[in-house]
Amino acid sequence: MNCLTYARVSTDKQADKELSIPAQLQAMRQYAQQRNWQIREEFVEPGASARTADRPVLRQLLSKCRDQHDPVDVVLVHKIDRLARNVADHATIRALLQQRKIRLVSVTENLDDTTSGALVENIMAAIAEFYSANLADEVRKGMRQKVLRGGWPHKPPRGYISTPTINGSKIEPHPIEGPLVAEAFELFTSGWYSMKGLAHRLERAGLKNAGGGPISQSYLHRLLTNPFYVGRVRWGDVDVPGQHLPLVSRDLFERAQQLIRSRFRALGGRARLEGFPLRGFAICANCRGRLTAERHARWDYYRCCRRSYRKSNCTARFVNANRAHADLRHILQQISLSTVADSVNTAIDRRQQEQEATQHKRIEQLRREDAELMRTEMRLTDAFVAGDVSPDVYRLKSAEVRKQRDDLKRLASCESTTRQPRRRIETATSLWEVYGRLEASRQALFIQTVFKTIVLAPEGIVGSVLNPPFDGAEPNTELESKTIDQLGQLLAA
Numbered sequence: 001m002n003c004l005t006y007a008r009v010s011t012d013k014q015a016d017k018e019l020s021i022p023a024q025l026q027a028m029r030q031y032a033q034q035r036n037w038q039i040r041e042e043f044v045e046p047g048a049s050a051r052t053a054d055r056p057v058l059r060q061l062l063s064k065c066r067d068q069h070d071p072v073d074v075v076l077v078h079k080i081d082r083l084a085r086n087v088a089d090h091a092t093i094r095a096l097l098q099q100r101k102i103r104l105v106s107v108t109e110n111l112d113d114t115t116s117g118a119l120v121e122n123i124m125a126a127i128a129e130f131y132s133a134n135l136a137d138e139v140r141k142g143m144r145q146k147v148l149r150g151g152w153p154h155k156p157p158r159g160y161i162s163t164p165t166i167n168g169s170k171i172e173p174h175p176i177e178g179p180l181v182a183e184a185f186e187l188f189t190s191g192w193y194s195m196k197g198l199a200h201r202l203e204r205a206g207l208k209n210a211g212g213g214p215i216s217q218s219y220l221h222r223l224l225t226n227p228f229y230v231g232r233v234r235w236g237d238v239d240v241p242g243q244h245l246p247l248v249s250r251d252l253f254e255r256a257q258q259l260i261r262s263r264f265r266a267l268g269g270r271a272r273l274e275g276f277p278l279r280g281f282a283i284c285a286n287c288r289g290r291l292t293a294e295r296h297a298r299w300d301y302y303r304c305c306r307r308s309y310r311k312s313n314c315t316a317r318f319v320n321a322n323r324a325h326a327d328l329r330h331i332l333q334q335i336s337l338s339t340v341a342d343s344v345n346t347a348i349d350r351r352q353q354e355q356e357a358t359q360h361k362r363i364e365q366l367r368r369e370d371a372e373l374m375r376t377e378m379r380l381t382d383a384f385v386a387g388d389v390s391p392d393v394y395r396l397k398s399a400e401v402r403k404q405r406d407d408l409k410r411l412a413s414c415e416s417t418t419r420q421p422r423r424r425i426e427t428a429t430s431l432w433e434v435y436g437r438l439e440a441s442r443q444a445l446f447i448q449t450v451f452k453t454i455v456l457a458p459e460g461i462v463g464s465v466l467n468p469p470f471d472g473a474e475p476n477t478e479l480e481s482k483t484i485d486q487l488g489q490l491l492a493a
């Protein structure tokens with residue numbers, strides 16, 4: 001068994017009735033010796049204040065008790081009131097010792113066998129709970145202070161390790177994973193990888209999930225958007241330069257963010273390989289299977305899906321994407337919107353009115369929720385003033401309500417900034433011009449709206465069928481209005 005001893009004298013008038021520090025120390029040494037306990041360290045409080053906050057030596061002792069690498073068995077005092085003079089301090093200290101399975105022993109008192117021991121312990125536990133709630137506040141405050149100084153209060157993100165130092169710890173790049181994270185940014189911004197492809201590539205390089213497989217796409221997404229890697233610390237509302245070394249340059253990080261934004265703007269939010277509007281839609285001239293697309297350092301191409309299962313399934317050669325896109329352009333340039341421009345514009349207007357109505361409804365809903373929260377806040381304040389709610393509960397609950405209201409405000413401001421001017425089309429416009437105006441993510445949908453089928457062979461587009469009204473066939477009102485409606489949706493902001 002090893003123990004720490006703690007000695008203190010008080011300044012008040014009773015001091016002369018107490019043992020002096022040397023006498024306390026002697027009594028404790030004797031007590032330990034009789035039991036064969038080894039005194040690891042003696043703590044002597046030179047000052048005499050009873051408040052924990054003013055007793056640096058007591059705090060040293062407690063931090064020693066917290067140290068998991070060097071566990072302590074017993075804290076020995078001469079009299080229990082040496083340790084803490086008010087019940088709250090006592091409860092906090094006991095709670096800490098109990099948590100660490102450290103016995104508190106007094107030379108002059110038997111702590112375990114008091115008649116009302118259990119009751120006292122219960123009361124103490126209740127008080128300790130109350131104080132640990134305060135402690136949590138203190139911990140949060142401490143974390144915030146750390147963040148404001150550019151530190152990080154949690155386990156560092158992937159690619160960094162936390163190494164212990166004399167006064168706490170230091171976050172440094174991980175010797176192996178740090179460069180892998182940097183590589184992830186480099187590879188991603190090359191534009192050649194989908195999230196899934198990149199996760200597999202990184203797995204081969206050694207950046208894996210806990211099960212040894214590729215990291216998930218959402219994990220990769222979080223990694224690629226974490227500003228910690230450019231040396232920033234973002235924690236709650238705090239955003240400051242960190243003390244740690246960045247793993248990637250600001251420029252590289254920004255390029256990654258732009259690429260992510262443009263990919264995730266794609267409808268449905270799914271990341272797609274951009275620049276292949278025919279992918280998954282065009283069919284193989286050889287086997288009628290769907291075509292997929294790939295990006296390589298030197299050229300982009302479409303290839304038949306069936307080749308990826310088994311080469312013998314389909315022997316079609318790859319299709320140079322540039323050739324296919326040139327053919328696509330040629331076809332779209334031939335088709336004018338003259339006869340349908342008006343109805344497409346009407347469809348755009350209709351769509352935008354719908355969007356505005358939905359947006360209006362959402363904003364109204366947010367306003368109602370906010371009004372409800374405000375009433376809750378007022379009721380809470382009334383209850384606090386009337387004494388029905390304790391200050392702690394009041395503080396906690398009202399902070400919760402305020403946070404919810406802040407969230408609502410943020411949502412509402414997003415709603416009102418997404419408005420965009422209307423996009424109308426001219427009578428003389430060709431389908432190609434309309435196509436060119438669309439973001440990459442909508443171009444594929446445009447192709448699927450305008451075409452019924454596109455057939456691809458190594459020499460380019462070898463066959464295509466347009467949807468009504470562009471097919472030149474007998475008018476079909478129902479199919480025409482379906483196409484026009486979809487165009488309206490695509491072209492609306």
Ligand SMILES: [Zn+2]
Pocket residue numbers: 284285286287288289304305306307314315316
């Ligand atoms: Zn094929």
